Amino acid sequence: MKSKDYEFWFIVGSQLLYGREVLDTVASRAQEIADKMNDSGNLPFKMVYKGTVKSAEEIVTLCKEANYEDRCAGIITWCHTFSPSKMWINGLANLQKPYCHFATQYNRCIPDEEIDMNFMNLNQAAHGDREHGFIAGRLRMPRKVIFGYWMDEDVQKRIGSWMRAAAGVAFSKELKVMRFGDNMREVAVTEGDKVEAQIKFGWQVNTWPVGRLAEAIDEVTGAEIDELYKAYKEQFDIAADNLESIRYQAREELAIKKMMDEEGCKAFCNTFQDLYGMQQLPGLATQHLMAQGYGYGAEGDWKTAAMTAIVKFMGEGKTGGTTFMEDYTYHLEEGKEYILGAHMLEVCPSIAAGRPRIEVHDLSIGDREAPARLVFEGHEGPAIAVSLVDMGGRLRLICQDIQCVKPIMNMPNLPVARVMWKPMPDLRTGVEAWITAGGAHHTVLSYDVSAEQMKDWANMMNIEFVHITKDTTIESLERDLFLSDLAWSR
Numbered sequence: 008m009k010s011k012d013y014e015f016w017f018i019v020g021s022q023l024l025y026g027r028e029v030l031d032t033v034a035s036r037a038q039e040i041a042d043k044m045n046d047s048g049n050l051p052f053k054m055v056y057k058g059t060v061k062s063a064e065e066i067v068t069l070c071k072e073a074n075y076e077d078r079c080a081g082i083i084t085w086c087h088t089f090s091p092s093k094m095w096i097n098g099l100a101n102l103q104k105p106y107c108h109f110a111t112q113y114n115r116c117i118p119d120e121e122i123d124m125n126f127m128n129l130n131q132a133a134h135g136d137r138e139h140g141f142i143a144g145r146l147r148m149p150r151k152v153i154f155g156y157w158m159d160e161d162v163q164k165r166i167g168s169w170m171r172a173a174a175g176v177a178f179s180k181e182l183k184v185m186r187f188g189d190n191m192r193e194v195a196v197t198e199g200d201k202v203e204a205q206i207k208f209g210w211q212v213n214t215w216p217v218g219r220l221a222e223a224i225d226e227v228t229g230a231e232i233d234e235l236y237k238a239y240k241e242q243f244d245i246a247a248d249n250l251e252s253i254r255y256q257a258r259e260e261l262a263i264k265k266m267m268d269e270e271g272c273k274a275f276c277n278t279f280q281d282l283y284g285m286q287q288l289p290g291l292a293t294q295h296l297m298a299q300g301y302g303y304g305a306e307g308d309w310k311t312a313a314m315t316a317i318v319k320f321m322g323e324g325k326t327g328g329t330t331f332m333e334d335y336t337y338h339l340e341e342g343k344e345y346i347l348g349a350h351m352l353e354v355c356p357s358i359a360a361g362r363p364r365i366e367v368h369d370l371s372i373g374d375r376e377a378p379a380r381l382v383f384e385g386h387e388g389p390a391i392a393v394s395l396v397d398m399g400g401r402l403r404l405i406c407q408d409i410q411c412v413k414p415i416m417n418m419p420n421l422p423v424a425r426v427m428w429k430p431m432p433d434l435r436t437g438v439e440a441w442i443t444a445g446g447a448h449h450t451v452l453s454y455d456v457s458a459e460q461m462k463d464w465a466n467m468m469n470i471e472f473v474h475i476t477k478d479t480t481i482e483s484l485e486r487d488l489f490l491s492d493l494a495w496s497r
């Protein structure tokens with residue numbers, strides 16, 4: 008899936024008091040900043056200088072245009088000079104796009120010999136950014152404040168990182184999720200208010216009959232299967248004799264993809280309790296769809312399906328990988344304490360340490376034929392685990408920092424993909440914190456997207472965010488959750 012051609016509008020605040028010459032200088036410098044930042048290679052999307060605004064009317068017009076223009080995924084504001092912020096109220100109050108306040112200045116250093124009152128007149132970022140910051144604070148607007156010199160790589164990368172989170176908002180607002188079957192019977196955490204999710208996130212979550220999928224599976228042609236089978240052979244090692252099982256997974260993948268593409272869906276969920284008319288639970292099929300950017304949630308978990316698609320989109324072009332994941336079992340040997348994550352079948356090969364193998368094994372759950380699946384180890388490195396839960400009246404996004412390791416044992420009889428990690432701050436506190444916060448057993452695990460990006464995304468979506476870090480204590484977490492309950496019950 009190719010990301011849309013999103014762009015971000017760079018809007019510079021000023022006023023008419025300074026005269027033509029100063030405003031011309033501001034405009035040319037703003038254009039220079041946009042050009043050089045675009046050329047830096049540190050921005051994933053284009054930053055488009057849209058003008059220096061000097062009146063309430065100009066700001067209202069630009070905010071309306073930003074709302075209306077699909078390509079515009081957010082605005083980035085900056086004040087080279089002073090911009091009295093009452094003129095921003097009517098525009099910002101109606102802004103519906105993500106908003107970043109970039110606090111920077113054109114020159115890096117104070118020019119010792121040259122500085123005079125003309126210089127002071129033109130270069131007032133420190134002063135202008137404070138007036139500008141006040142009004143967004145007063146309006147209680149969700150916004151990102153990024154401070155630093157615009158030529159510095161780390162500053163450009165922070166802007167780039169925020170852009171990805173903001174593009175994740177745009178992606179979310181258009182996201183459609185295809186449900187096959189309902190929830191796994193009796194499971195609570197995968198349930199949720201789909202109407203609330205659509206109000207908050209824009210997700211269109213709807214169901215299609217499994218019987219229709221079964222028909223679509225039958226409609227796939229042998230030639231289509233041959234072609235996909237060839238792609239499997241190029242990407243994976245085939246370690247199975249039951250090639251028919253692999254071909255059946257290709258048939259399922261093609262059918263699911265066709266149905267999703269026809270409806271414009273970028274995520275799907277299914278459940279092993281409703282495989283009406285299907286010979287196998289989709290394993291390899293689901294894994295290969297995730298590798299192409301589609302979101303997935305097992306057992307009817309449409310929330311995790313949607314989040315997997317969004318996080319994958321936010322990390323597009325990066326190489327660490329993002330997958331649907333499940334906490335499975337613990338290793339509690341003192342000093343080597345880990346969580347083993349896996350699923351019945353469905354882990355995305357984008358996180359694989361080596362070349363995945365296609366294997367075919369019986370599935371002890373369900374009453375279908377042995378499904379082909381990809382087996383591999385997840386690679387080592389820092390990552391996050393993300394869970395979206397419905398607290399009743401509000402949605403809570405829980406994000407835990409984790410450290411993935413090479414699995415410390417081979418587990419030759421475990422016939423599924425596996426990942427091993429240590430949750431922050433340590434296994435005991437990390438697990439207690441996750442359970443205290445109500446985090447699900449299903450997560451999105453990503454090496455590509457940071458906790459800060461997930462926090463930015465949650466802020467822009469106006470939902471609760473819980474971050475479990477190396478510094479988390481149970482006491483501080485419980486206090487935060489208590490205060491959140493008060494704040495979100497307004």
Ligand code: MN
Binds near residue numbers: 305333449
């Ligand atoms: Mn599961």
